[in-house]
Structures are given as structure tokens and as C-alpha cells.
Amino acid sequence: MDPLAHSAQPDKGIPTQSYKNHICNVVKQAADNAEGACGYLTNDCFDFKQSVVNAAICHDLGKLDSKNQDVLEGNSQRGLPIKHEDAGAAFLLKQNCSVSAILASKHHQGLPNLYDERVRGRLFLRHEDTFSRTRTEKYLAEYVLTHNKYVHAHQLLSEVYKGSSGWGGLRFRLSLSCLVDGDHGDTARHYGNEISVEPPSCRWQERLESLKCHTDDLFKKNPTKTRNLLRRDIFQGCKNAKIDKGIIACDSPVGTGKTTAVMAHLLKAAIEKELRHIIVVLPYTNIIKQSVDTYRKALVLPGENEFEVIAEHHHQADFDHIDSRHLTTLWKAPIIVTTAVQFFETIAANKPARLRKLHELPGSAIFIDEVHAAIPAWMWPQMWQWVKELVTDWTCHFVLASGSLPRFWRFPQIAETPEIIPDLVPEPTRYAANSAEINRIKYLTV
8 A cells, every 4th residue: 555645534535645646746836836936036046946845855754654654544633653744854964955954844843943953963953752753763764765666756865956055034934935835735635625726817917007097087087186186196106117126115195096006016017027916015904905995996807806816815804715715815816915914924934824825925016005004113124134135036026105104224223234215206296295285184273
């Protein structure tokens, strides 16, 4: 009998899944994820992709232990007696593939503090369970022979690509995201908890034309109204702005049409940089619902499912079908509208469930509204480094906006090298918008 990766659930009519089938599926999906992210990586993509593939091949090696196979063959719902992550890490460490070893060893636990791991000395990346480690050391060679016997497409060889050192935390999280999406996704599909769904095409140029028609219709309703004329100027200014810089500021006041104007700029950036996602980050769910309604009216093309094109990702979101939920929660839809908490916690996460969607972030145009309140100020020094890395290494394009925008990137407490970020809205239009805002608000005093 072929070794197993997952046990059956006879009461639900779910059969076993072979080790070979699972490994091949995970390697393919993890490699596809890495390839998708590497399409936007500005430096060595082979190192990134191969490190992910090595980890995917080895991640379940410990399931080949006879004690684990007894449990899997018996359709038991109890946990495996041997911690299966340990074997993949042990094999990769013997090959001096430390990056892949980190990914394989932590594909369930999440990324560790590497300083703490190094302090462990000989136990670096090895599981804390002594019995599992002892078992792995004794039978690792047998696991490798069994793997090579059944998984012909992905052999464990004595010469494995070593990869390079010096990775930063963000790159580790992106690589683990590629792996865990492949692993968790294949497991979920085997047990009927997910289905494979192809996301809609980006069609950025068509969506930009649709947005222009939508805004033209709105402007025509009150063509001479001063505020409408101002919104039209802001829209045109955003649509025509240069996209040569990866980070752009927008301090247009509330009520001046930022929702559609910034989207026009993001669409233009997506077209010129051939991006795959547009992500809109907003502070509150009620604002998200309003923005999603606007985007679905303005950007969804004839014959498309609005839930699949514009993904509304927050705890109160409703889904018309399980397909829509899958595209939303894994950030696979062309346009994702989400909360600041969801967005920033995903970038900073180390746990697999939260990280699973992170590999979709490279190659995205990202609009962060009310950026001054998006995260606590003391978190910005680290987050600013990651934003810069996403721009320089992963071809992301950011618009940082607020009605009262503090230009924190000019302060050495936030950015090691204070920067000048260009403005999205032309200066004359910004001045007119700010003047109109001053005149619009009247403070009545007794």
C-alpha cells in the first residue's frame, strides 16, 4: 500500500490521500505561488522559488514514519505520534539548506525568532519533542528512501540547491506564505472544505474606461456646481499623475471624490506596471461597504460576478457563494477592499493561517486611506521599512492618503533617511480643495 499523507473520513465519504499525491500537489501550488510573486521580484528570483520548492518537497517527510502511517491507515482522528515537521528540517539541515529548513520546520507552528533558535545550538530548528527527534535521527534515511521510491517527480537527492543567506523577515514570510497556501489548500480541498476557483481577469484598461464613464455620468448631473467641478479636477489630476515613483501622497479633503479619483490612478499604475491586484485599505467597515458599493457600480464589467471582482474582506462581509469567499479571504480577486487591521497584521504576521494570503501582495497597487490612523505611530518605523521593501523589491505601488495627512516619512524617527514623496493631486487643485473645505465648515460660537 502506498504511504498516506491524510487519513480517510468514512462517515463523510472522504477517502485517504496518498503521500505522493499530496506532495506533488503542494509542490505544484507552492511553485506556482512563488512564480507568481517572482514575476514582480526585482532581484534573484531563482533563490526564492527554489527555497520554497525544496521546503514543499520535504515538508511532510516525517509522515512516512511507521508509527504515523499506522494512525493514518487506521482512519484515526487523533494526532500523529511523531511530529512530522522535524524530519524535513533534519534532512534540509544536513544538506545545509537553512532557508528551506526554516520553512519546512515551521509550516504549522509559524516562523520563529531566529535569534532564539540559534541559541538552541544543535537543536536549531528541531522539534522540542525529544521522542520525535530521536525517532527522526534513527529513521531519517528510511524516510528518504521511501520518499524517493514513491515520489519520482520530486526526488530527495544528496545535492540540493543550498540557497543564500541574509534574507529579511518579509521575504521569509512571503516564502512561507507560498508553502502554507499550497499545503493548507490541498488539505482543505481533499477534505471538501475548499474548491479550486479561477479568479476573474484583471482587465484594467476596460475597468478604467468603465470608471471614467461612471464619473462622467455623476459630473453631468450638476455640471456647474463648484464642488462637482472640484471633484472633476481632482479625478483628472489623479488619473493623469505620473506613476514613476512607487509611493505617492494624497491629502485631498473629505468629500472631494478620493474613492474614485485614487482608483483611477491605481488602475493606471496597474496597467503600466502590469500589476495583478489593487488593494484598498480603509479604517472602518461602514466606509468599506460604501466604497465597495461604489467600486462595484463603477468597475464591474458586463457578465462578471461583482463579488468575485471586488472582494470585501472584513469580519462582517457577506458572500453570495463559497467561490467568492475563497477569492476574498485569500486575496485572489483583482480588487480587494479590506481593513487596516487585516492588511497590516498580514504583513507583520508569523502564523501560517494569517500568512497564507501574503504571497498575493507582490505586484499590487495599494491605497491606504486615513493613513495617519491606520496603525499606532510607534509601529511606523518598522512598517515603513516593509513598505519600502515591497516597492523596491516586489514592484508594489502605494498611495498614502488622508484628509489631514501628516508627512511622517520626513521625520528621522520614522524613516532612517527622510524622503520627499510626490503628491498625487496637482498643487493648484489641492489648494482649491483645501480652501473649499475651510469655507464649507463653519464653527458657530455663542
